[in-house]
Amino acid sequence: NAGVMQNPRHLVRRRGQEARLRCSPMKGHSHVYWYRQLPEEGLKFMVYLQKENIIDESGMPKERFSAEFPKEGPSILRIQQVVRGDSAAYFCASSPQDRDDTEAFFGQGTRLTVV
Amino acid sequence: SQQGEEDPQALSIQEGENATMNCSYKTSINNLQWYRQNSGRGLVHLILIRSNEREKHSGRLRVTLDTSKKSSSLLITASRAADTASYFCAVVSGSARQLTFGSGTQLTVLP
Numbered sequence: 354n355a356g357v358m359q360n361p362r363h364l365v366r367r368r369g370q371e372a373r374l375r376c377s378p379m380k381g382h383s384h385v386y387w388y389r390q391l392p393e394e395g396l397k398f399m400v401y402l403q404k405e406n407i408i409d410e411s412g413m414p415k416e417r418f419s420a421e422f423p424k425e426g427p428s429i430l431r432i433q434q435v436v437r438g439d440s441a442a443y444f445c446a447s448s449p450q451d452r453d454d455t456e457a458f459f460g461q462g463t464r465l466t467v468v
Numbered sequence: 469s470q471q472g473e474e475d476p477q478a479l480s481i482q483e484g485e486n487a488t489m490n491c492s493y494k495t496s497i498n499n500l501q502w503y504r505q506n507s508g509r510g511l512v513h514l515i516l517i518r519s520n521e522r523e524k525h526s527g528r529l530r531v532t533l534d535t536s537k538k539s540s541s542l543l544i545t546a547s548r549a550a551d552t553a554s555y556f557c558a559v560v561s562g563s564a565r566q567l568t569f570g571s572g573t574q575l576t577v578l579p
């Protein structure tokens with residue numbers, strides 16, 4: 354059973370380009386969370402999705418950022434018109450059910466560098 | 469807003485010693501979890517303690533929770549060089565399902 358798969362592991366974008374980060378949850382998991390981690394800091398929640406639904410996007414910046422988790426395929430975090438401040442590690446986590454005491458399984462992250 | 473805050477920010481010990489890390493949070497919680505992150509890698513879940521629990525053990529790990537003080541501690545006994553990593557506490561509160569992380573403790577275990 355493969356773990357949470359994120360790709361790419363490293364992504365370099367020029368200012369103004371679009372960044373697409375993909376996350377395939379563990380098999381059987383239908384709940385996906387995206388977090389962002391700046392250097393030397395903890396993870397900050399961005400968005401919580403279930404299949405075809407955004408459940409909580411309270412941590413998402415109001416502009417340029419969007420996320421989806423379609424019925425088929427991976428979850429996508431999209432950042433339009435990237436700026437240098439978007440440079441960070443983006444982690445995806447999945448869980449099998451909608452419970453608050455469920456362990457979250459994390460991917461290895463995508464390190465986005467905006468040049 | 470930041471919930472969990474770890475203390476100390478960095479800790480350096482000799483192999484075989486015990487390591488204690490503390491976490492404080494601000495609001496009432498459903499549960500508190502500890503995660504480990506090796507440099508440049510994803511997070512690995514270590515242990516979960518519910519708000520009605522006071523202590524849990526898992527192998528060389530011991531976690532305590534004091535809801536009256538809104539604090540938790542993680543004790544790693546008989547540390548090994550392989551325990552070198554960043555350790556984060558994270559809380560789940562209210563109806564939310566996501567984790568709110570602290571800023572972490574960087575543990576270095578010297579061989």
